[in-house]
Amino acid sequence: MTEKKTLKRFASVFLASSLIVGALAGCSSSEEGTTTTTSGGSSSGSSDSSEVIKIGANLELSGAVASYGSSIGKGAELAVEEINAAGGIDGKQIELVKVDNKSENSEATNAAIKLATQDKVTAMIAPATSGNVIATAQIANQYKIPTVTASGTAPNVTENEDGSINDYVFRTCFIDPFQGIVAANFATELGAKNVAIYADNSSDYAKGLAASFKQQIEANGGKVVAEEAYVAKDVDFKSTLTNLKSKNPEFIFIPGYYEEVGLIVKQARELGIDVPLMGADGWDSPTLVELAGKDALNNTFITNHYSSQDPEETIQGFVKAFEGKFNESPNAFHALGYDTVYFIADAIKRAGSTDGEAIQKALAETTDLSLITGTFSVDEKHNPVKSATVLEYVDGNQKFNSKVNP
Amino acid sequence: MEWLQQLVNGISLGSIYALIALGYTMVYGIIKLINFAHGDVFMLGAFIGFYAIARWDIGFIPALIISMLLCAIIGVIIERVAYKRLRNATRIAALITAIGVSLLIEYTVIFFRGASPEAYPEVMANKSISIFGASISSQSIMILAVTIVLMILLQFIVHKTKIGKAMRAVSHDADAARLMGINVDNTISATFAIGSALAGAAGVIFGIYYTRIDPLMGVLPGLKAFVAAVLGGIGSIPGAMVGGLVLGVVETIVSAIGYSLWRDAAAFVILILILILKPSGIFGKNAREKV
Structure with missing residues (x-):
């Protein structure tokens, strides 16, 4: 008897909660989960x-x-x-x-x-x-x-x-350090002397990029006026960005992934930081544009492996x-x-x-x-x-x- | 005027914590339960608002109202299904159930729509206004305005209406309230409804202000709001508001002086210090434990 009751309770909890979420997620299309099937690839002429x-x-x-x-x-x-x-x-x-x-x-x-x-x-x-x-x-x-x-x-x-x-x-x-060097040379080309770095402290990728960027920009005669860090999944970057703004950098290097970078770019522009911002291949995602907004992303640059618009x-x-x-x-x-x-x-x-x-x-x-x-x-x-x-x-x-x- | 800018940053962040903290504190005040699923109701509110705006193309205020209404219903369902039958169980049983409900909501959402983040559509033009050298976005002003309106409304409901009186009575002594003819179950449901509606509102505001929402977004703000509620004195409504704002400003100060990586740690250090030094919080009453 009690066992039956517990089961009923469990079922009702489960049903109700899936209803709640089902009602919410019902409107989302099910584009997720399209896994590519493992195939043997192209056909071969003979089995030898x-x-x-x-x-x-x-x-x-x-x-x-x-x-x-x-x-x-x-x-x-x-x-x-x-x-x-x-x-x-x-x-x-x-x-x-x-x-x-x-x-x-x-x-x-x-x-x-x-x-x-x-x-x-x-x-x-x-x-x-x-x-x-x-x-x-x-x-x-x-x-x-x-x-x-x-x-x-x-x-x-x-x-x-x-x-x-x-x-x-x-x-x-x-390799990663190379992208940092390219970004530093690009900053120098733009005429930026005083630069800031705002890196994702939870990723080795971003830390490696930040280190090589710093080394190269100093070799180019530039100066890193501020170095700040964030961690993945942060959403509020305004206080740190206000800090960065007060140091008046002419260029900000932001190595990281698009999920946070999108918000950083948006919030930086809201605070009136209009200097060039730059990142690396971690930015490369359509989601970046949705998060940051088209206008905020103007005057930002990334290094990448290739561009489909390369005229070659x-x-x-x-x-x-x-x-x-x-x-x-x-x-x-x-x-x-x-x-x-x-x-x-x-x-x-x-x-x-x-x-x-x-x-x-x-x-x-x-x-x-x-x-x-x-x-x-x-x-x-x-x-x-x-x-x-x-x-x-x-x-x-x-x-x-x-x-x-x- | 850097400090003014930082103060604005802190208050915007703090008002979101305050809105979530209100739900924690109200529920704790009435049934002495830390409702850990509250952060996930906040997440559901953000997604309801997102789908309402993205699919039906409605404005901010209608989306806010739809989200609040649905979250209120969800809150009542959670209470009726998961917590009601545990009313006379040990507190730890209810607490563990709350954590279970929280995980269930998070992973059911992931099951249905995946874990990828979603970007909130822009529903209102975001202009920056410059006051004394601080740039204040119209969105921060909107957040503050909506938060203040909702808090005034809450104060009115709690102190001037019949249901508010019932809530205060049940919170004071549930058995005596029942003897006085108050329907305790309905009052508790109403509390869950109001608290969850506020979490839903916070979700929509969060989405518009910070743009990125995902199924696990409620975890950290939920915990921070819990800290805010404890800081203000859990069970106290003005305490939750003040606690939320103080926490937002403290986090901002910690980042502003260059310790941005210590921001989350600062919030939890506050929790530990409060629990050691003044467990009743800023506004809490030093009530004697009934035996």
């Missing part, structure tokens, strides 16, 4: 394994940063399709094997083990975020599978803390091909995923074999490889030395400003 080169893609297809991983996957798909249509690598077709790591470190390791032992891939596209790449590094080294991340920008992805290099880990993107011919060709296949304009992650496949394919071709050690050597020896996100050579720390693009926000749209070479 020697005729097919398998490239594993260990990506964030669901979870917190699903948009990064699935974007890289789409870019990679397009590149594989193009290479196969052009006859493959030395006549061999590429097969892309996608595995979802659910945006989690432990799943990323499991996915790497699966790709290495079950699918026996020749090379791997590593996860999108630095932490997840690091979780797969040991597997890559152990099984001697060359692994390339499209967007893991933290320095310690390829270089361990003791200074040793992860032999089999490479990347297609530039190869880039416009890629933009057209991508739009033709997926019906959307390619963002930086799409371009990096695309480039990663070409980067790997180039190395396999030069190695002339599918042997892991030979490909690893070829990747490390890459020089002047011309891709969508820039022409680069790989340095001794397995980082590509490449240009960054500076974008300006004009009425809520990103406008190509300039390209900065290292």
Whole structure:
């Protein structure tokens, strides 16, 4: 009897609460949760394994940063399709094997083990975020599978803390400190001498950017008049911004992610701070425009991997091909995923074999490889030395400003 | 006039804390329950306002009223479903239930719409007015105006109406009130309705002022408002208002002198100090515990 009653109580609590929320959320469309299905990629002419080169893609297809991983996957798909249509690598077709790591470190390791032992891939596209790449590094080294991340920008992805290099880990993107240097040089170009830094103290990414920005601006003869910090999920930045304003900076560098930056930009403009504001690729999201508002975003700049508005011919060709296949304009992650496949394919071709050690050597020896996100050579720390693009926000749209070479 | 600017910043932040703190304090005053789900009613209020403005394209005041009404209903449902049957249970049981309700609301919202943040549409032109060198946005003035109007309305309800009298009576002694013919259950429901409506209003104001809303946005403001309520003296309505404003200004001062990373810590240090030095808060009565 009592048991039945408890059950009834529980059911009524549950029902009522889901009703409340259901009434509220009923109006929201269910666009969330469209996970990309894991597929074997493009078709292969024959089932003979020697005729097919398998490239594993260990990506964030669901979870917190699903948009990064699935974007890289789409870019990679397009590149594989193009290479196969052009006859493959030395006549061999590429097969892309996608595995979802659910945006989690432990799943990323499991996915790497699966790709290495079950699918026996020749090379791997590593996860999108630095932490997840690091979780797969040991597997890559152990099984001697060359692994390339499209967007893991933290320095310690390829270089361990003791200074040793992860032999089999490479990347297609530039590293964090570089963006800080580019931003500092850009500030100097704008004629700013007294600058301020307002960084996200809860992210290593932002702290790394702030440190390299500060070093470079001081080397350029500028002065950091104020250094302030915030933490992720803050909403009220006005008191700190009032403080910054009183120091009269001519330029404010704000490394961080769009969720907070959107509010910082809005509140800074409300307080009458109208100097140029600058950030890095963490700003790059349509949500930034919604949060900050179009007007507030004028006179703000970001560094990024590439711009779909870059007038260069190869880039416009890629933009057209991508739009033709997926019906959307390619963002930086799409371009990096695309480039990663070409980067790997180039190395396999030069190695002339599918042997892991030979490909690893070829990747490390890459020089002047011309891709969508820039022409680069790989340095001794397995980082590509490449240009960054500076974008300006004009009425809520990103406008190509300039390209900065290292 | 930097200090004036900081004072304006602090008061804008503080009035939102004050609106949320009122609900905490009213509920505590009447059934001695810390309603931890209150911060989530605040979140629901922000989302109701958001969908009302974004889908039906209505103005600020209608959205505010819709949000307050729906939050009042939600508050009553929470009370009837989750807390009513625990009225004679131990206090800790009710407290744990409140935390459970809070998590249930948060994750049900995430289940239905995902955890991604939403940007509030701009419903009113935001102009900055310059007074003595401080730039005050028209939104901060609106926040303050709405907060003051709601607080006056609340004072009127509590002190001049029949239901307000019943609330004060139940808060003083529920059993005696029942003997005097007051319907205690309805009075408690009314208290939840009013407190939740204020949280809903705070949610809409928060959304317009800070733009970003997400399903977990109620957690930290909820805790801060709890600190504000304790600071002012939990159970006391003027205490909640003063506590909220003081907390907002203190947080702003802490950021202004360059310790922005210590702002949240400052709020909770206040909580600890108050609980050690003067648990009854600024306006609290030193009531003897009934045995």
